[in-house]
Amino acid sequence: MSADLFDFFTHHELPTPTVGIDEARRLMSENFGFGCEIAELGSQQDQNFMVSDGEGAAPIGILKLSNPAFTEAEIDLQDLAAQTVADREPTLRIPRVVVGPRGPMSGWWDTTQGRIHARVIAYVSGSTLMGSRHLSPRTVARMGELAAKVSLALRDVRHPATARVLQWDLRHADRVIATLLPDEPDPEMRRLVSAATDAARSRLDAVSARLPQQVGHFDLTDDNVIAPSTPAALPDAVIDFGDVAESWAVGEIAVTVSSLLHHDGLTPADALPAIRAFHQARPLSDDEVEALWPLVVLRGVVLVLSGRHQVRLDAQNGYADAALDRELRILQQAVSVPLTVLGEFTRRAVGLAPRSRPAWNGVPFIGGLSDAVVIDAGTTSPLNDEGRWLDPNALDAAALAALDTGAQAAIAPAWRPRLTGAALRTPEVPATVPTALTVWLTAPVTVDVPSGGRLVATAHGFTVASGEHELRFHTAGSEPGVVPARTPVDVQLVVAGTDEVPLRVDPRYTTGWQILAGDPGPALGLPATALDADDDDTLALRERVLAEVQEHYYADPPRIERGWREFLADLDGRVYLDMVNNVASVGHAHPTIVEAANRQMHLLNTNSRFNYRVIADFAERVAATLPDGLDTVFFVNSGSEATDLAIRIAMAATGRTDIVAMREAYHGWTFASDAVSTSIADNPNALSTRPAWVHTVDAANSYRGVHRGPDAVEYAPEAVRVIDDLAAAGTPLAGFICESFFGNAGGVALPDGYLNQVYAAVRRHGGLAIADEVQVGYGRLGEWFWGFQQQDAVPDVVAVAKSVGAGQPIGIVVTRRDIADRYRTEGYFFSSTGGSPVSSAIGLAVLDVIEREGLQENARVTGAHLKARLLGLADAHPIVGTVHGSGLYLGLEFVRDRVTLEPATEETAAICDRLLTLGVVMQPTGDFLNVLKIKPPLVVTRESVDYFVDALDRVLTTGW
Template sequence: MNDIPMAERYFDFFAHLELPTPTLGVDEVRGLMQATFGMSCAVRELGSQQDQNFVVSDIETAAPIGVLKLSNPAFTEAEIDLQDLAAATVAEREPTLRIPRVVEGPRGPMSAWWVTSQGRIHARVITHVSGTTLMGSNYVSPATVSRMGELAAKVSIALADLSHPASVRVLQWDLRHAQRVIATLAPDETDIEVREFASAIAESAQSRLDVVSSRLPRQLGHFDITDDNVIGLPGALPDAVIDFGDVVESWAVNEIAVTVSSLLHHDGLTPADALPAILAFHSIRPLGEDEVDALWPLVALRGVVLALSGRQQVRLDAGNAYADAALEREFLVLRQAASVPFEVMGARIRHALGFAPRRRPVWTAAALLAGLTNAAHLDPGTTSPLNDEGRWLDRTALADAALAALDGGAPAAVVPAWRPRLTGAPARTPAAPATVPTALTLWLAADTTVTVPTDGRLVPTDGGFDVVAGDQVVRFTGVAGPARDRGELPARTEVNVQLVGANSSEVPLRVEPPYTAGWQCLAGDPGPSLGLPASVVEPKDDTLVLRDRVVADVQEHYYARPPRIERGWREFLADVDGRVYLDMVNNVASVGHAHPRVVEAAHRQMHLLNTNSRFNYRVIAEFAERISATLPEELDTVFFVNSGSEATDLAIRIAMAATGRTDIVAMREAYHGWTFASDAVSTSIADNPNALDTRPDWVHTVDAANSYRGVHRGPDAARYAGDAVQVIDDLAAAGTPLAGFICESYFGNAGGVALPDGYLRQVYAAVRRHGGIAISDEVQVGYGRLGEWFWGFEQQQAVPDVVAVAKSVGGGQPIGVVVTRRDIAERYRNGGYFFSSTGGSPVSSAIGLAVLDVIEHEGLQENARVVGAHLKARLVALADEHPIVGTVHGSGLYLGLEFVRDRATLEPATEETAAICDRLLELGVIMQPTGDFQNVLKIKPPLCVSKESVDYFVDSLERVLATGW
């Protein structure tokens, strides 16, 4: 054998184009295991494309012993030794990774050549690695994507200096040979469309790769760290790498290219979403500039090889279910890799890694138009007044504003390129829409002909015309007919103007924000080509950095990487990139974000008067009268404060003053506020882990009346009232009669759990029997949110002595209200006066009146009833398909979807709930967890939410539950 050339001693794909897998039967495998390794065992076949794999288990305990790998007969013993050496080296050098090794059996290492019914085949049993792979096309989180890059980098470093004679083997998966592999496989592809698409992508990728390939570093690598070949324990990120079957010497950058390509078929994952893997790889094993330029062409070539090889394998081995099942996702990898131009992804990766950007097109010739100095410059950005009152939803809003500017005497109206536009942006989108214009948009007051530079030329196109000067092109689109041939821009017509390189790929008029830096390698600022000043480069947004620096950490924000939200409208929120989110959690904006009637009331009253509530002005009295009219007749006296915390604090103080006592009974697992008194009666451990242990001695608690997961469940929940009455009676018998009892009339903090029927009637009766005051905390559930009832206590057919309400009252303005009987209020007056500087201020009162008007005139309580019932029915239906759904709480538009790991034990799915909320954000839905275990979705959108919006929410949630989080 020594006289055989080195490269010919080892496997060469081009000499073995047909590689059908071994197909030994289970009985034969079991017998060979006994005969060769002295082991009686159970075996179960796994899938593989070119080998045959089995799970080997103990017969008696069914505990896994390892994975039996039957190598394809085309591979030599030296190549198998290479695989084992690579695995052992990584295991030694990276002890944080779990790496499978050859198992020691009764007769030593379980690795041998078998003589089988299908010839001589190498068999070895490698250690079983517990956990699961990322197999399939379910969702992978950004953290998992990042971990994939980290694993690839660690393995790459561990193998960097390793060598082995068999590393010269020629594998179809070695991307150095991709061009030859594709040329070999493509002619046999029977689907002409697939063949032509794959070949075109391969040619384009290879042409870019050829520029740098001779300079790419080479080393031994795993080159198959894919979603199928990493394993993680339940609830943890992957920490194991398996299947060293493709170890070879190749370009080092192929390690991360292969890993990235394996991610592209996962649900919702776009090329930009793969960047965390590249960043993680680069942070451990830095990529060189040539490697960065080669990376995305290699990702695409991997996609082509996967697609063509998989289809070939299915043709050769029709019974290979593993290969057949992979066809769709392998072709999706190719489509995704090709969905963004190579230049764009290359520039985007360079930007993410901190490499200097490629030079973007810059116009250096004379201006093509004159007289635009006095043009009207329009701003369609998120914070622009152009988008007030929901006008961003009107796709003609920008054109209407431009024509109005022309009517006002402006010679032109201009909207700059490269600044995100909210105007015309869609709502309810599962991914970031294309909101960044690559073109300047122009309207002219009069017909105008462009001035072509002396060394330039005008080229008519299908959509308009190009002005070409050297290697730069100014592209005008939106011009038709004879005007196109003359280079004439018609008056009052929307024209888009791009500046692109002469050899650039087609540049769309709008691109998604994550790719902006990439597209800027192909298109520049068109302003100077029209005689306009260059756009000012926007500084990197440092809002979150600034907030974290100057705002107390304890004053948290939603999400680890929150979007920067700067506009709201109805049930929508918009960030500065023009992405619109569906707000399903914001009961603060009760009647909808930026409601015109509320805005106008505030605006008008601010023009008139805003001062403290000791002055005599009518609007505070009118507001108090309107609130009182919504309540039972005896609740006729109103106090104004600024928040729910202050409202519950004042309600407690009123109870103490009215009774001359200090002891308060509160329900456990509830949150009432952050002031001293409201915090004292708050017992939610989600808000304060030490809540129960740190209560002052004047606070006494009763069981949370939660019929789903409390101490009494289902029909037994009727016992909660009796238990609470007993606590109250016992306090009185012990000589400490209560001043008052406080609870939410609908168990809000737990996710909208209804109190057991009759609970408040029985408890309020006991409170009053001992001379106490019954307080209903309506901060979250009052004001029509429950649909069937305007106030939560109405559901209980009980009337409290004091009602505390906030949030919904002001529609976003800090307003808190306490309403009680006149005699109780007078007893509080006997202890001194009450004063809240801005509580009930003229502006707050005017806003409060407007909110009540909107609820009444727009039928928002009825909307809460109808839309809320539809929403709840759809949420209930999710439980039939998804065991994680424990139950659906609530009524109207105060709902809670509770997630559990086990419906019998009700183990809270806390981490899962947080991850589901993060995934919903990616799909354009704002949602947050609630409850003591943070395992309930708190579903409380603005009362104006539409049926279309709640359907989008449930559809998105259903997608998350089906595809993962």
Template structure:
């Protein structure tokens, strides 16, 4: 090793040092006076060992044996750069030279492989992001923050060795690629890399002379950051300053974001949080933004070619060979969209002015006499009603219907998300935005094309100003009733896909315009994107919405919910839409009844009587009298008031950790701290609780759960002895808020008997579990083989319509007269009653209770199997389509995995599944989809959950 700075182009091959471990141990003892154990670590071009003192499990540091091609001055620069960052950013953990018994552990070793430089740098605890697991947006953002912190810290630093030439320095990428490509034996790889590099270099060329330079780390990647062990931690350490050089400053973030691309589900858009975070701390110039994505592409090319070369040179280097697939994935994803598109998307994310979208400057290419109409293929289009969007030919059929109705031409605009024909159950955001306008003519039509337009096989490519398409002809003959795509673009048309993802539109709109004007129509105005902000400005904050940045849902169908961007989500949480979203029979019933009558329930009409009879018929004979209300909260509130009126008492006993509603009485008996953190402190004196009868994580577990019932009975008797004889005992019949936990066998039988012996009543809250959701039982109390005195039910009985009911015995109902009159304007109205009857018809006619039993059993089996592979899975609760998957950090202590559950739900949304946590610890997935869910959808849910648990969240 000399003091000559390393120059990659003259150094030749760079095989890593391969000093035997035994020899390294002996030299360590000789140099530093310590006996240690060494564990080999991976490296691209150096040799690294984890150092532990013999007999002591705590790491002393990392022994780094530098590649002999690097000079001492360069090694000193690395250490100086690390020290500079540590000083500027005291909040970051940065490795430093370790002091041993004989001073700093750094110097030269005479080895069997020649003179090598060895040093021990401090061990930084934690875990890297190595591998290709999923990176959450906040983690990606943190990578950008770290890259910016390092860049700012080193911006004013200089060093004599900073001019060395590394193969990783992107300012030399063109030459590096050319030299390594010449040795690449695979012609397909050579061609693939050459094409990518050429596009990147062309995009980079106009700005290279304007890019600012500085000393930088240039390797702040997933492999070189660490986060503390623990849940939800973010990287706070930067290691491996081996690539410190003076180069283009923007290369710092280019290298960082490239390392994101190989991670599960990542796309170029996945890197935007990192780029935005970098820009906030260290603003990017316009030229740097232009250069950024070309540099990412060049980094990908260099990684691919260098990695393959290193394996050819050193086939025993497992570190290098293990990286080949992910390095190729970085390049594949970097060039998945044209550089112009990626750059425009970055500008949009940073709030910078972008390239104006191509616009139509000429007259219409359609004859003046043609009367064209717009085809609305959006989520809210009537053409998508009743699941029509699921058909592959939905768009074509909608166009033909408009032609049949008398239109001369039908135009589908470009750059507007289309639901018609969109896929369901997609783990990635689907491409639902057409890049070209489409037109269908009722009769054969001649289009007058501008110069440079290109017509081929059902597509006409219309270039924007400065376009590069060839002149073809001055006209094109279009046959009748045939779809023709009219593409307006500044790119070569072959680079433009038929459709793109909605989130990519800000990028593609810089190179693709809407040719609707060319077809004689004004382009439709885009929808404002401030709806969430408007909601939060006008709706009470406490009336929350799911997710911090929720999708805008404007359509439902069966077990699906659909966003305005055409993304179809699998709804696994919505027991309100019990018989499926947008059921046509409910629509027809409401439509018909609103044409007839809808008024308050004091009038005399058939619907309330007929529905009341049908509802009572589903229950034991003694439960024969019905009250109608609007919601579950009202139903529970009324049930409590009925019990108080019937017994003349005020005290109510409820099960702990349960949720029953938001009205005064239903909220008073709700003791779930997940729904109200102050529930236990603010409970009124007339409310008393018994332990949550949770056999999994409650006070009594397993077989000991049999103790809950006698203890609850004893509590009832003790209250009576104290002068607080209960008016009622109230509980869900299946412990819903905890995640569908079944009560211990016989629990309600013993507790109901005890409260009745004391003159009280038994109230069953069936708001969530009733109406066939459990599969084997229509009502939850049937599972416990009891008959309550009062049943409260809502949610599923209206199939999404505001409808609730309380069913009891006639003598209990009559006692309510002591409290005055009961009246609910819309509870039991003609429309709500008709809806209720229709829901019962659907459950029976479509066999939805049976579907809940069969699909639910299959789903529970598959969920339970996840526990065999994923330690986070504690258990599966519930029955039918009322299930709960509980996550724990330790299956012995049952420490709840609260943060993990929230992150899992967020990741599932990215994969097209709507799921939310429940339980006092918010560590249970509440799985209660519409009763019509298919086996295929249930499998998709488990498959996506398995992917999340496997690849990360």
């Protein structure tokens, strides 16, 4: 190596230059012939200024005063690397040296602090990912893609200065740590970094000699990429080539991954999209995968020690001081999962062959268990019906019940996710996969210690060590070697000498943990359990056999297989808070509903044209909730069918075909209901494709419609004029249809008096007023059982569904007897399964539950609390435009500007995705898909809505 090149180990104290702003401005003029305004920026070892050509003007570049320890050759290397990446990756924005009045603004300055190299590097517009805000999986993947692009672009660069020795070169991490560690004053910090370093080095040493080397950026971090300043934009610029050198090529992605780990909610598993994206473009070898996470750990150690050292050396360096917490979190996350686990987890994730797993092939330690009762604690197990999974003792009770009925033993297998005992409202992915088999015995059993084996008492029970394996029995208070009776004992099979393996692990790391712990079943005389779960092809099958237009929530949805009250559970045993599901009106799997369906199914379920009691009882109960006169009921199977039938009734009753509908509404997918649906979110061509018999009036949205605030009183007179003008033109309408509470827009209340004025005009010309209550009816609004009651109006025809059946497909149309009789002019009506015995029994049970459990009152009280808390978010988050709605039908509208009301469409989608990672199911609505449609099951509790708002506040605070 040239003696002139920088060597950290002879210059490990690198205080940044501290040239004053006035001096820097003067030297810009003297050396580059450029008069400018400058403002100082942060840096760890260089000094940076933002440069503009006048006060308030847009920046033109970054003035970088390189640390005097760096040579001209090294600066030339940095410029060469930037130029090479720019030439070879034209899709990336790479800053170049700015050309000024006297040529490129680069050269040596004589400053009050000595001779310093100065360059003005072109300003790249946009923003970095600096800070610890959350990064979406798309952004994480993009970081890996950028690292691969840069690595490939620089793979054949040669330059004399690549031999520089930097503290950030991970080949020298152990020397850097050895240099800095003795000066670290905090003993706890010394212990942390020493343990981390030892673990990383022990794994890295096995492969380091085989790792390929090349020139790289090696600082492609969240601070050194820039994304355009547009919503949901991904980084497309790479800056700061100050750490260019030759090192292990895998260090490029290791540095990038480390920079992700301090961001809110990011764990090693969440960095996987970056690793996959890198591997896809620039495949990692087996050795590089083995080295990756140890290098991430060493990077974290170097960051922590260097940052703390720099702050002690340069107390005025606010940039370095501000980074200390972030750097410590990187290290803490990097060591949060054992490196062996992360290595295998990553190998599997990128498609490399798995390592061998521990497996017991010897004589069982316990005999007589081959006929043990196997207890399934998974999501779909009957054990977890009726919310029993919330009982932490449910699994134990089931096992003891099996013993009481004659079983010699009961077991719950290892490596199968357990819902039983799962926690509610978890912002992190919970540990639901057991690494241990749990066994219950009818009588105590002494373990047979094999010849050459050892029995060791431990803090958790005892361990039988035999050859390469250890069988660990977790049982408190028992004699070593004895498995007690009628007590749950967790048994693990682990590689001998392995540190403690948690009894439950995050399902994302299952394949990684299986490199350390295997199936203990054969060691207990039980059949082996397959450790590799079958790939879940549910989503692929759905997309193959269902029409593409029949969409699903989320691009990569969890597989939901159980619901209870306001909760949903996936196959991995994670529980989500369901804040969007008004279909499950009285809660998922409500026992009263289940029992009603079960009982009626035992009796009769047939065509609704037969004569049976329950359909009449149900119709009578529904009619009793409505104003006098609305007493005649039609049963169908969905909201679409209900609004379709309501329209046909209006046409038949009046002998006319023209319908007036409100714009921006959704009424269904059948021919007639779709014809009057004008929401462009559901159909971008909705307005231009309406049939001639459909006429529309403005959406009466007082927040973002054509008339806002107090001016919203204009909507009703304008709608009346449309109706009057149609009659005057010789096309009097058959009816007017609208949601009585503007549900599709997120629960926007219609202006006071709107329905009374419009209904009066409709009736004046002989038409019928249709209230679409599909979304808001049945007590969801809290103050009112029906949405039209908020308007103190009475329609002629009411269509309702969703809440009616609590998940059972039931649609209802209610009208007056005289109107219903006129429908006979169209012939007869029937719906084979509309109002079937089972549907009717369920419908009656839903009304019983709403009344008995006070769910309308819960909607009023809990909904009011929820709305107040949502309104409170507006004080801290400018993206919150307003909160619509009443009770448990609310809409939180997101805008980019509270004056222009530009909808935050992309942001809303990303917010919903981030909420899912925090355990909350939420989806957007509205024509611009910028409104959260908040309509949870009516049983939702105050604790749950508080969790939702807290999660939402976290998302709005830390990013999405």
